[in-house]
Amino acid sequence: MTLPTSTTDEQLDEAILVALREFPGETAPWSILREKLPAASNWRNMAALVGLHTAGQVHAIKIGGSTWIALSIVMAA
Numbered sequence: 001m002t003l004p005t006s007t008t009d010e011q012l013d014e015a016i017l018v019a020l021r022e023f024p025g026e027t028a029p030w031s032i033l034r035e036k037l038p039a040a041s042n043w044r045n046m047a048a049l050v051g052l053h054t055a056g057q058v059h060a061i062k063i064g065g066s067t068w069i070a071l072s073i074v075m076a077a
Contacts (some may be wrong), residue, residue: 004073007038012048012055020071022056030060 007015019036020028034045049069053056059070 007040009048009051012038012040012044013052014048016045016048016052016069017057019070020069027068027070030069 015037016033019033023033030049034042037045040048049058049060053060056072059072062069
């Protein structure tokens with residue numbers, strides 16, 4: 001996904017979700033995933049990831065010092 005340098009917060013959120021969906025497997029290391037994001041500061045990318053995690057759209061876990069990301073699992077009630 002190629003976005004202009006001046007991306008909105010919503011575009012950055014969507015770029016993270018798209019990159020995660022396109023990554024092979026169910027989880028992705030944040031260190032690789034963030035390389036696929038549009039040009040934004042590392043802090044802005046992290047803020048977007050935290051926002052998606054807080055909203056329940058992704059799960060994040062730290063394993064051996066590395067952050068791994070997965071799409072949230074939605075279960076029917």
